[in-house]
Amino acid sequence: MLESFGCSDPGCVRSNNEDYFLLAPRLGLYIVADGMGGAQAGEHASKLATETVAEYIFNNNGSGRPHAEMLVEAFDLANRRVMEAASEDAALEGMGTTLVAAMESGDELLIASVGDSRAYIFEDDQLLVITEDQTWVHEVGRRLGIDEESLKTHPMRHVLTMAIGVSSPLRIHSYSLRPRSGAQILLCSDGLHGVVDAAIIAETLNTSQSLEAKCHSLIEVAKRAGGPDNITTVLLRAQ
Secondary structure, X not given: OEEEEEEEEOOOOXXXXXXXXXXXXXXXXXXXXXXXXXXXXXHHHHHXXXXXXXXXXXXXXXXXXXXXXXXXXXXXXXXXXXXXXXXXXXXXXXXXXXXXXXXXXXOEEEEEEEOOOEEEEEEOOEEEEOOOOOEHHHHHHOOOOOOHHHHHHOOOOOOEOOOEOOOOOOOOEEEEEOOOOOOEEEEEOHHHHOOOOHHHHHHHHOOOOOHHHHXXXXXXXXXXXXXXXXXXXXXXXXX
């Protein structure tokens, strides 16, 4: 069982919030999505993708212990639904979203991700990134040998190489872990990890505060760093 808390904030620059998150402890399912697209399209994409994944897990949870393929199938369905919605409404054309989900399966925690919203685990006083960003910086820039300082200001630094609703087939990254009692799992949008150093995230998670207080603290740190994007944090703790 996992204790959980989540919160989201538009940040200091944007007036709307295209992030969306879900806590569904009865399904053992936790999701963060970061939408993109003009007008209200990003908000629509993140909400539609998240709700599609939850619906699929709910409809298939009775077939036995949840497995990694179930999350992959749910992500594929979310991709199709977002693409279909965009094709049917010109106002939604070009919308998409990142998606990162954690799902309980016995003593395992299954993780799936598309885009650059991340999952971390904080265990034994160490913060480790579980997911791999699907971005130009990570998949192209670093492989070309471009140094980290240059990548921080590179014109391609915000470009995703994969997102829900953008293309088919979809490349989905899957992971599994067995967190020990007391371990914390953080799901977040790049409004947090893109502006807050990992050492500060670890320092916050290493306090004795409640999950709620930690989530709010992380958002405040991101806002003090300028809050250029929407910020979403979902924090889980293994019991």
